[in-house]
Amino acid sequence: MGITLDAKIPSGNIADKWDKHKFESKLVNPANRRKFTVLVVGTGLAGASAAATLAEQGYKVKTFCFQDSPRRAHSIAAQGGINAAKNYRNDGDSVYRLFYDTIKGGDYRAREANVHRLAQVSVNIIDQCVAQGVPFAREYGGYLDNRSFGGTQVARTFYAAGQTGQQLLLGAYSALSRQIEQGAIESHTRTEVLDIVVVNGRARGIITRHLITGEVKRHMGDAVLLCTGGYSTVFFLSTNAMGCNVTATWRAHKKGAVFANPCFTQIHPTSIPVHGENQSKLTLMSEGLRNDGRVWVPKAKNDKRRAEDIPEAERDYYLEERYPSFGNLVPRDVASRAAKKVCDEGRGVGSSGQSVYMDFRDSIKRLGKQVITEKYGNLFDMYHKITGENPMEQPMRIYPAPHYTMGGLWVDYNLMSTIPGLFVLGEANFSDHGANRLGASALMQGLADGYFVIPYTLANYFGATTLEKVDTQNPAFGDAENTVKERLNRILSVKGNRTVDSFHKELGRAMWDNCGMSRNAEGLTKTIEHISKLRDEFWNTVRVPGDANYVNPELEKAGRVADFLEFSELMCRDALSRNESCGGHFREEYQTEDNEARRDDENYCYVAGWEFNGVGKEPTLHKEQLVFDNVKLTQRSYK
Amino acid sequence: MAYISRFTKYSIGKKIIMGISGLGLCVFALVHLSGNFLLLKGQAEFNAYADILHNKIPGFVAVELGLAACFIVHMWMGISLAIQNRNARPQQYAVKKSNTTSLGSSTMAYTGTYFILFLIIHLMNIKFAFLPKPIVDPSIDKYTVTAMVLAQPAWSFFYIISSIILGIHLSHGFYSAFQSLGIAGEKTTPKLLIAARIYGLVIAVGYSYIAVSMLMLHR
Amino acid sequence: MSASTISVTLKIWRQKNPQDKGHFETYPITVSTDASFLEMIDQLNGDLIVQGKDPVAFDHDCREGICGMCGAMVNGYAHAHEKATTLCQTHMRSFKNGEEIVIEPWRASAFPIIKDLMVDRSSFDKIIQSGGYISVSTGSAPDANATPISKIAADHAFASAACIGCGACVAACPNASAMLFVSAKISHLAHLPQGRVEGKKRAAAMIDRMDELGFGNCTNHRECEAACPKEIKLENIALMNREFLTAEFA
Structure with missing residues (x-):
C-alpha cells in the first residue's frame, strides 16, 4: 500500500483556513445522524468532550474506558491550567500570538494550520467550560483570573487552583453523563480495547475485553475515535497513571495507521526523585515552584555533606550561571537536560546521586514563611508526605521525569489517521505541539479536538463517504477477535518465572537511559538490540497467573507491556533517524559548542511518519514536509 | 396524603420529618421540665399547673394528640431509616474505628427504643396512675401520684437513668435536627454541636434533679 | 530520605468473586519506609506471583491522589489513618515496625465486591x-466573563x-x-x-x-x-x- 501523508490543509490565509474548511465541509442532516454509530475509545478530556458533543448532535455514541468510571481518565491529574487567547488581561494576547508561541515552543516541528485552529477555538473552550460550571479561579470583581506560564510573555492561563485538569474533566464527564442518562451514549467502563477492526480499508469496529468478566466482544461503528492519551509509561517510571498505555494506538498502527514522531517526549524538570527499586510512580511538583526555588548542586563531585553544611561559595547555581536572563525559569527541556548533565558529572545529591536541590532558603528569608506557605503550602505538604522531608527546613530534591508525549498517530487536518474512519484526538495524536509542548496547552488541545474540531470533521467524513453496511459477523471481526484471543492465551501459556513488572522496569530503565532526556546513536542502536532480546525473553519467561475469564490485572499489564516492547523499538528508530536536536529530542551528536540543541531545518523540517512492516522489522519512513508560511524559523535561545 | 407519601419516599424527606418532629419533642421536653420544677415548689402549685393544662386551656387534647403524632412519626421514620441503614451495609467491617462518632450519635436507635419503653411506663405511672399499683381513686391529684412513684428509690433510680439516656439521645438529636433541616454551616455547625450537648445536659440534669429531690422529700 | 525498612504483618481480605464468602489471609512482609502503601502491595504481589499464588486485586491508577480509583479500609480507617490522604499517598513510614495491618475492601451494598479489595462503584x-x-450543549455558551x-x-x-x-x-x-x-x-x-x-x-x-x-x-x-x-x-x-x-x- 503506497502511503502518502497528505495533511489536507485547506488553502487560503492561515486565519481563514478553519472557517473556510468548516463552510466547505459536508454536513449530516440531524435526522440522519442517529444512523451513524461512533466508537470513542478513552474518556479523558478529548474522549469525553467528543462523545458528549457528538451525542448532543444526535449521533449514536459508545464510549470505552479501562477505568471503573469515565471520570478517572488521567487528564484528571493535570495541575497547572489551560491556555486561551481571551486577552482578558489586555496584555497583548491574540489568537495569532498563541499560535506563534505554540509553534515556537514546539521548536518548529508542528503543523501551522492545526496550531492556528487550536488557538482560534481556545476561546470557545473557556466559554463552554464556564457554562458547564467549571469553577475557574476568579478575582474579587467576579471575573476570571489568569496566570502566566513558561514560554510566553502574556498571562493567558485559566486555572482552578492546582486541579485544573480535574475540574475540566469533571465538566466533560458531566456532559457525558447527561448524554448517558438520555440514552444517547452507551458507556462501557472497565473495558479495554485490544484491536481495531478494518473492513475494506476503513475502520469499522473494535474488539474489547471486559476487565471483570473477561468477555471479549465485537463492536461495530461507522467511525472509531482514539482518545487514548500518551505513552510516557514506556519508561515505567513517569508522572502518568499506572494504567496509561500505548495499546490502542499501537494496535491501530499495526493495522496500518502511521505513527508520527514517536521520539518526541516531554521530560518535566521538577518531579520528586526516585527513592528505590520498588517505586511505581513519579509525582510532579508544579513548575511554578521555580519562581521562588533556586536550583543548585555542590561544586565538588560526590559531596556527601548535608545541604545546610555546604557553604555558599561551594554551591553551583547552574541554571542562573548558564542562563542569566531566564535563570531558574528556562523552558522544561532545557532545565531537564541541565539537571541530567550535573548528575552525570557526579554532582547529583541524595542517596542515589540522581537529584538536584531546589532551595527555598533565600525566598523564605526574603518573603517570610507565611508568604511561602500561602503560595506553595499544598505542594510542600505533598512533598513532605511522599519524602518525609520538610522543604521549609531543607531544600527540596527534584529530578526530571517523563510527563507527556508529543508524538502519536499521524492525523491530517481533519484528525483522521491513515486508516479512513479512524480519528485520533488529544495526546494520542501527534499534531499540535511539535517537538516540545508548552505548559497548559495539553488541556487546550484535548478539549479543542473533542468539543470543536471533530464535530465538523467527522460530519464531513460521513457526509462525503458512502459507508457500506457492516455487522459484527463480518470476517474481519472474526479475524480480529481470534488474534486478540490467541494473544491472551499465548501470554497465559508462557508460565515462566519473571513478573510482568520486572520486564517493564528493565525496558523503562533502558529507554530512560538511552531514549530519554538525551540520546546518541550508539546508545539507541544498543537499545534496539536490547529491546529485541527482552521481547524474546518476555515471550519465553513471563509469568502471568490465573486465567482470562475473570479479573486478572497481571494479564492486562502483560498485554500492555508486550505492546511497549514492540513500540519502544519504534521510538528508538525514530530518535536514531532524526539527526538533529529539537525540543524534547536531544541528540548528543547534534549540539552547539555550549551544549545547546542544534536543529537542522534544512534536512529535518518534517514529520516522521512510520509505517509498520512487522514486529522486529524495519518500518518504512514517510515524511510530511512542514511548511512555514507565517512563522520565521529561528534558533531558540534563553541565555 | 399523596404529597406526604411522595415526600417520605425520599430519604431526605424522611430525615426532614424526623427533624421537625424531633424539634417539636425537644420543645416539649423543655416545657415539661420547666413545668415539673413546680413539683419542688409544692403540691398546691403543681396541681394548679396541672389543672390549668388539662382543664383551662381549650383544645389541650389537640396539643396532646399533636405530641403523640410527633412521637409516632418520629418513631416510624426512625425505624424506616434504621432499616434502610442496616440494609446498606449487610456485612460489617472486621475492624472499624471512628473519628467523630459520639456516644449520642452511635446509640440513637438504642436510646430511642429505650425511650419508647420508658414513655409507656411513664404514662402508666403518672398519666394513668396504673403503676407501681393501680389507683382507682378518681380524686387523687397528679402531685400525689408523682410523689408516690418517686418516693421509691428503685423508681427514682429508673427515672434518673432514663433522664440520662434521654439526655444522650438529645445531645445528638438536637444538632442533627438542625442539620437535617439545612440549618447548619461552617460557622453554625460548631455552635450547634455545643448547643446540643448543653441542651442534652440540661435535660439529663434537670429531670434527674427533680427525681432526686422528690426522693429526698418523700422517702 | 531515611531508607530504612520495617516488618509488618498484613491481614488482607481475600474474596475470589461476589459469590465467594471471603476470608482474611495473613502475609508477613518487610518493606522500605519510603514505599507508598500501594507499592507495598505491589511488592507483596510480586512475591505471590513468583510463589505461584494469586496476587491481591486492588484498584489504583494515578497514584497521586486525584483519580479516586484507590481505596481500602486500613486498620478500620478509610484510606488508612492519615488525615486528608488517599491510600496511594499514604507511606509506610507512618506504620510501626511489627504492626499488624488489617486491609478490607469498602463495604456497602451499593458497592458490591468484585474481587479482594476491588469494589464496583x-x-x-x-x-x-x-x-x-x-x-x-457544546456551542451554546455565552462569553466566559458575561456573568x-x-x-x-x-x-x-x-x-x-x-x-x-x-x-x-x-x-x-x-x-x-x-x-x-x-x-x-x-x-x-x-x-x-x-x-x-x-x-x-x-x-x-x-x-x-x-x-x-x-x-x-x-x-x-x-x-x-x-x-x-x-x-x-x-x-x-x-x-x-x-x-x-x-x-x-x-
Whole structure:
C-alpha cells in the first residue's frame, strides 16, 4: 500500500483556513445522524468532550474506558491550567500570538494550520467550560483570573487552583453523563480495547475485553475515535497513571495507521526523585515552584555533606550561571537536560546521586514563611508526605521525569489517521505541539479536538463517504477477535518465572537511559538490540497467573507491556533517524559548542511518519514536509 | 396524603420529618421540665399547673394528640431509616474505628427504643396512675401520684437513668435536627454541636434533679 | 530520605468473586519506609506471583491522589489513618515496625465486591447521570466573563467540586450513606448562577437515584467528613437538605 501523508490543509490565509474548511465541509442532516454509530475509545478530556458533543448532535455514541468510571481518565491529574487567547488581561494576547508561541515552543516541528485552529477555538473552550460550571479561579470583581506560564510573555492561563485538569474533566464527564442518562451514549467502563477492526480499508469496529468478566466482544461503528492519551509509561517510571498505555494506538498502527514522531517526549524538570527499586510512580511538583526555588548542586563531585553544611561559595547555581536572563525559569527541556548533565558529572545529591536541590532558603528569608506557605503550602505538604522531608527546613530534591508525549498517530487536518474512519484526538495524536509542548496547552488541545474540531470533521467524513453496511459477523471481526484471543492465551501459556513488572522496569530503565532526556546513536542502536532480546525473553519467561475469564490485572499489564516492547523499538528508530536536536529530542551528536540543541531545518523540517512492516522489522519512513508560511524559523535561545 | 407519601419516599424527606418532629419533642421536653420544677415548689402549685393544662386551656387534647403524632412519626421514620441503614451495609467491617462518632450519635436507635419503653411506663405511672399499683381513686391529684412513684428509690433510680439516656439521645438529636433541616454551616455547625450537648445536659440534669429531690422529700 | 525498612504483618481480605464468602489471609512482609502503601502491595504481589499464588486485586491508577480509583479500609480507617490522604499517598513510614495491618475492601451494598479489595462503584456514576450537571450543549455558551461570579461563591463551588469520587465517605459512614458525595455535587453547582437554573430538579433527581441504589442515610456522625481525602465539608449535606426543601416547598 503506497502511503502518502497528505495533511489536507485547506488553502487560503492561515486565519481563514478553519472557517473556510468548516463552510466547505459536508454536513449530516440531524435526522440522519442517529444512523451513524461512533466508537470513542478513552474518556479523558478529548474522549469525553467528543462523545458528549457528538451525542448532543444526535449521533449514536459508545464510549470505552479501562477505568471503573469515565471520570478517572488521567487528564484528571493535570495541575497547572489551560491556555486561551481571551486577552482578558489586555496584555497583548491574540489568537495569532498563541499560535506563534505554540509553534515556537514546539521548536518548529508542528503543523501551522492545526496550531492556528487550536488557538482560534481556545476561546470557545473557556466559554463552554464556564457554562458547564467549571469553577475557574476568579478575582474579587467576579471575573476570571489568569496566570502566566513558561514560554510566553502574556498571562493567558485559566486555572482552578492546582486541579485544573480535574475540574475540566469533571465538566466533560458531566456532559457525558447527561448524554448517558438520555440514552444517547452507551458507556462501557472497565473495558479495554485490544484491536481495531478494518473492513475494506476503513475502520469499522473494535474488539474489547471486559476487565471483570473477561468477555471479549465485537463492536461495530461507522467511525472509531482514539482518545487514548500518551505513552510516557514506556519508561515505567513517569508522572502518568499506572494504567496509561500505548495499546490502542499501537494496535491501530499495526493495522496500518502511521505513527508520527514517536521520539518526541516531554521530560518535566521538577518531579520528586526516585527513592528505590520498588517505586511505581513519579509525582510532579508544579513548575511554578521555580519562581521562588533556586536550583543548585555542590561544586565538588560526590559531596556527601548535608545541604545546610555546604557553604555558599561551594554551591553551583547552574541554571542562573548558564542562563542569566531566564535563570531558574528556562523552558522544561532545557532545565531537564541541565539537571541530567550535573548528575552525570557526579554532582547529583541524595542517596542515589540522581537529584538536584531546589532551595527555598533565600525566598523564605526574603518573603517570610507565611508568604511561602500561602503560595506553595499544598505542594510542600505533598512533598513532605511522599519524602518525609520538610522543604521549609531543607531544600527540596527534584529530578526530571517523563510527563507527556508529543508524538502519536499521524492525523491530517481533519484528525483522521491513515486508516479512513479512524480519528485520533488529544495526546494520542501527534499534531499540535511539535517537538516540545508548552505548559497548559495539553488541556487546550484535548478539549479543542473533542468539543470543536471533530464535530465538523467527522460530519464531513460521513457526509462525503458512502459507508457500506457492516455487522459484527463480518470476517474481519472474526479475524480480529481470534488474534486478540490467541494473544491472551499465548501470554497465559508462557508460565515462566519473571513478573510482568520486572520486564517493564528493565525496558523503562533502558529507554530512560538511552531514549530519554538525551540520546546518541550508539546508545539507541544498543537499545534496539536490547529491546529485541527482552521481547524474546518476555515471550519465553513471563509469568502471568490465573486465567482470562475473570479479573486478572497481571494479564492486562502483560498485554500492555508486550505492546511497549514492540513500540519502544519504534521510538528508538525514530530518535536514531532524526539527526538533529529539537525540543524534547536531544541528540548528543547534534549540539552547539555550549551544549545547546542544534536543529537542522534544512534536512529535518518534517514529520516522521512510520509505517509498520512487522514486529522486529524495519518500518518504512514517510515524511510530511512542514511548511512555514507565517512563522520565521529561528534558533531558540534563553541565555 | 399523596404529597406526604411522595415526600417520605425520599430519604431526605424522611430525615426532614424526623427533624421537625424531633424539634417539636425537644420543645416539649423543655416545657415539661420547666413545668415539673413546680413539683419542688409544692403540691398546691403543681396541681394548679396541672389543672390549668388539662382543664383551662381549650383544645389541650389537640396539643396532646399533636405530641403523640410527633412521637409516632418520629418513631416510624426512625425505624424506616434504621432499616434502610442496616440494609446498606449487610456485612460489617472486621475492624472499624471512628473519628467523630459520639456516644449520642452511635446509640440513637438504642436510646430511642429505650425511650419508647420508658414513655409507656411513664404514662402508666403518672398519666394513668396504673403503676407501681393501680389507683382507682378518681380524686387523687397528679402531685400525689408523682410523689408516690418517686418516693421509691428503685423508681427514682429508673427515672434518673432514663433522664440520662434521654439526655444522650438529645445531645445528638438536637444538632442533627438542625442539620437535617439545612440549618447548619461552617460557622453554625460548631455552635450547634455545643448547643446540643448543653441542651442534652440540661435535660439529663434537670429531670434527674427533680427525681432526686422528690426522693429526698418523700422517702 | 531515611531508607530504612520495617516488618509488618498484613491481614488482607481475600474474596475470589461476589459469590465467594471471603476470608482474611495473613502475609508477613518487610518493606522500605519510603514505599507508598500501594507499592507495598505491589511488592507483596510480586512475591505471590513468583510463589505461584494469586496476587491481591486492588484498584489504583494515578497514584497521586486525584483519580479516586484507590481505596481500602486500613486498620478500620478509610484510606488508612492519615488525615486528608488517599491510600496511594499514604507511606509506610507512618506504620510501626511489627504492626499488624488489617486491609478490607469498602463495604456497602451499593458497592458490591468484585474481587479482594476491588469494589464496583458504578453507582456513583449513576447518581451523577441522574442530574449532576448543567444541561448545556457544546456551542451554546455565552462569553466566559458575561456573568460575574463572586470569588467567594466560586471558591465554595471549587471546594465542593474537589471531590474525587473515591467512595471513602460511603465506606467510613456507619450507615454506608452517599450523602457527602451527592451533596458535594449539588453544592458545587448550587453555588454558581448557571447551576441554579435547574437546581430544584437536580436535587430531587439525585437524591431519588441515591435512594434507589441502596445507600444508607445520613445520621450526622460526621465520619464521612473525617475520612474524605479532599476534606469535603459536611455543610454540603445541610445545603443539599435546603435545596431539597426549597425544591419541595418553594
